[in-house]
Amino acid sequence: MRQYLIRRFFVLLASLWVASVVIFTLVEGVPGDPASFMLGVNAAPDTLAALRTQMGLDQPLIWRYLHWAGGMLTGDFGQSFTYKVPVASLIAERLSVSLPLAVIALALSVALALPMGLFAASRRGRFSDGTVMAGTQLGIAVPNFWFAMLLVLLLAVHWQIFPAGGFPGWSHPLGALRALTLPAISLALPQAAILTRVLRSALIETLDQDYIRSARAKGLSRSRALTRHALRNALIPVLTILGLQFSFLLAGAIIIENVFYLPGLGRLIFQAITQRDLIVVESVVMVLVFAVIVVNFLTDLAYAAVDPRLRRRA
Amino acid sequence: MKFSLWIGALLSGGAVLAALISLVWTPYDVTALDIAHKLQSPSAAHWLGTDHFGRDIASMLMAGARTSLAVALVAVVIGAGLGVPLGLAAAAMRGRWIDELIMRANDLIFAFPALVIAILITATFGPSATNAIIAIGIFNIPVFARVARAGALSLWQLDYIRAAQVSGKGRARISAEHIAPNIANLLIVQGTIQFSLGILAEAGLSYVGLGAQPPTPSWGRMLAEAQTMVTIAPHVAIMPGLAIVLTVLGLNLLGDGLRDALDPRLKGRSA
Numbered sequence: 001m002r003q004y005l006i007r008r009f010f011v012l013l014a015s016l017w018v019a020s021v022v023i024f025t026l027v028e029g030v031p032g033d034p035a036s037f038m039l040g041v042n043a044a045p046d047t048l049a050a051l052r053t054q055m056g057l058d059q060p061l062i063w064r065y066l067h068w069a070g071g072m073l074t075g076d077f078g079q080s081f082t083y084k085v086p087v088a089s090l091i092a093e094r095l096s097v098s099l100p101l102a103v104i105a106l107a108l109s110v111a112l113a114l115p116m117g118l119f120a121a122s123r124r125g126r127f128s129d130g131t132v133m134a135g136t137q138l139g140i141a142v143p144n145f146w147f148a149m150l151l152v153l154l155l156a157v158h159w160q161i162f163p164a165g166g167f168p169g170w171s172h173p174l175g176a177l178r179a180l181t182l183p184a185i186s187l188a189l190p191q192a193a194i195l196t197r198v199l200r201s202a203l204i205e206t207l208d209q210d211y212i213r214s215a216r217a218k219g220l221s222r223s224r225a226l227t228r229h230a231l232r233n234a235l236i237p238v239l240t241i242l243g244l245q246f247s248f249l250l251a252g253a254i255i256i257e258n259v260f261y262l263p264g265l266g267r268l269i270f271q272a273i274t275q276r277d278l279i280v281v282e283s284v285v286m287v288l289v290f291a292v293i294v295v296n297f298l299t300d301l302a303y304a305a306v307d308p309r310l311r312r313r314a
Numbered sequence: 315m316k317f318s319l320w321i322g323a324l325l326s327g328g329a330v331l332a333a334l335i336s337l338v339w340t341p342y343d344v345t346a347l348d349i350a351h352k353l354q355s356p357s358a359a360h361w362l363g364t365d366h367f368g369r370d371i372a373s374m375l376m377a378g379a380r381t382s383l384a385v386a387l388v389a390v391v392i393g394a395g396l397g398v399p400l401g402l403a404a405a406a407m408r409g410r411w412i413d414e415l416i417m418r419a420n421d422l423i424f425a426f427p428a429l430v431i432a433i434l435i436t437a438t439f440g441p442s443a444t445n446a447i448i449a450i451g452i453f454n455i456p457v458f459a460r461v462a463r464a465g466a467l468s469l470w471q472l473d474y475i476r477a478a479q480v481s482g483k484g485r486a487r488i489s490a491e492h493i494a495p496n497i498a499n500l501l502i503v504q505g506t507i508q509f510s511l512g513i514l515a516e517a518g519l520s521y522v523g524l525g526a527q528p529p530t531p532s533w534g535r536m537l538a539e540a541q542t543m544v545t546i547a548p549h550v551a552i553m554p555g556l557a558i559v560l561t562v563l564g565l566n567l568l569g570d571g572l573r574d575a576l577d578p579r580l581k582g583r584s585a
Contacts, residue, residue, distance in 0.1 A: 011418065011421075014418075015418070015421065015422050015425065018422055019426075022426075023434065026434045026435070027434065137566060137567065138563065140562070141510070141558075141560075141566060142555075142559055143514055143517050143518060143521075143555065143558050143559075143562075145518065145521055146517075146537055146555035146558065146559075149537070149540075149541060149544055149551050150555070152544070153544055153545070153548060157544075157545050247424070247425065248427060250427065251427035251430060254430075255429070255518050255522055259541070269433060281433070281434075285430055285433065288430055289425050289426060292424075292425040292427070296421070296424075
């Protein structure tokens with residue numbers, strides 16, 4: 001077990017390193033001078049040179065990479081060219097919107113999928129199962145940003161229960177939660193649909209096993225066999241999907257934040273692209289990729305916690 | 315379930331048909347502006363109404379289907395073209411360093427959601443439909459590699475593959491002649507799923523301005539343009555969304571139906 005963990009940890013470090021190289025080369029290694037782009041075509045040569053020095057563009061590429069990567073290890077992400085503030089504080093500020101949004105959406109999708117998956121599995125083949133499955137097909141097919149627009153139309157414009165966009169800040173906790181409700185629902189719906197389907201088929205697979213029949217034979221009710229025995233064994237595929245979904249949630253959040261004008265990482269990255277604030281672009285992307293890689297690592301650890309067989313085999 | 319196969323074929327066939335017809339005919343010219351008739355509700359003249367420039371929404375949806383389907387299809391071809399050989403190679407070299415390298419590289423690509431890849435590419439090369447294709451295609455590679463590897467691994471255990479090995483065929487030749495044809499079913503089903511995911515991804519990318527650029531019609535950008543008018547003319551936002559939902563739904567049902575039809579063991583057990 002310990003060996004497995006150590007190996008996984010080294011894979012994690014290697015992945016982070018390769019990811020940082022890929023991101024850096026893609027953003028900075030291409031032709032084109034960010035300094036001249038920012039100043040426009042009429043910039044005086046000496047102003048341009050000054051900005052290039054300030055941005056470190058006169059240094060070799062390798063050196064700039066080491067500077068960037070080394071800085072990130074110590075929590076120093078550099079200085080944003082357009083906002084003139086440290087990138088780290090910029091990201092931290094935006095994360096205070098994006099992270100709660102992703103967590104609420106994830107929790108919501110689990111809260112929806114768990115009862116629906118259990119319900120559908122326990123009624124396998126019946127009409128109610130078919131209805132739930134048809135609903136999940138629809139949920140998967142709906143683009144979350146379109147669903148968000150429909151939610152706004154109904155719950156913000158027509159009934160005015162929730163705000164249509166914007167974010168009041170966490171100093172108004174209730175208002176902040178209200179502002180995150182519609183974005184979280186629109187993010188959670190497709191994920192909940194996928195999760196329901198995975199949970200249902202995993203449950204049905206375990207329900208066919210002999211030990212479930214034994215449990216039923218010794219007098220356990222159908223629903224107890226389902227929740228006490230089948231659910232635990234169905235958790236492995238569910239965890240896999242949850243881990244994968246986290247990256248979809250992050251990507252989805254980038255779009256959803258733009259629908260609701262939420263000041264999160266997603267809006268930051270688009271603003272940075274239009275302003276060609278490269279250091280912000282590469283740092284935000286690195287943070288997103290870091291989150292995905294770490295979550296996948298944690299998912300692997302969670303397998304071992306849920307399934308003793310995996311612990312012993314490794 | 316025969317039912318899902320037929321509904322799926324009908325819906326996705328409809329989208330393909332609309333895209334093909336738009337190559338030679340659309341009810342109106344999709345670039346023709348007609349401000350006098352802007353934001354009209356569906357009528358006999360404009361079946362699905364008009365947008366804020368007075369353009370015919372039905373015509374734009376037909377032309378948009380072309381963009382969506384083309385982007386998603388090419389992305390699937392890229393993903394399968396690179397991913398399947400990689401997956402086959404990994405399975406043929408099971409447990410060796412090549413296998414390990416391919417699978418770890420796969421994991422790494424998985425850490426970059428298609429949207430993030432698109433953002434990176436756009437930040438450097440600017441937005442375009444081509445860049446959207448590349449971004450979605452790159453994301454498809456590890457999916458096909460995994461499916462191909464998993465399918466191939468189980469085949470490598472079978473007697474007839476052993477027999478082929480004994481008869482002197484190399485691993486590459488066995489992969490091409492015996493393994494690939496036998497995992498074609500799996501790949502076709504995965505292809506339909508990735509195709510539908512590609513349409514959703516393309517819509518998302520062009521919605522945030524990272525996909526096809528004007529004047530190329532695109533469902534995602536139609537939604538982005540409709541967003542500011544959603545309160546005064548909801549149909550402008552509802553129609554493109556419905557087009558996306560029906561196409562994606564159709565492809566998913568088609569994929570489910572194909573899987574059940576191609577794999578008798580899975581009959582009646584849709585995931």
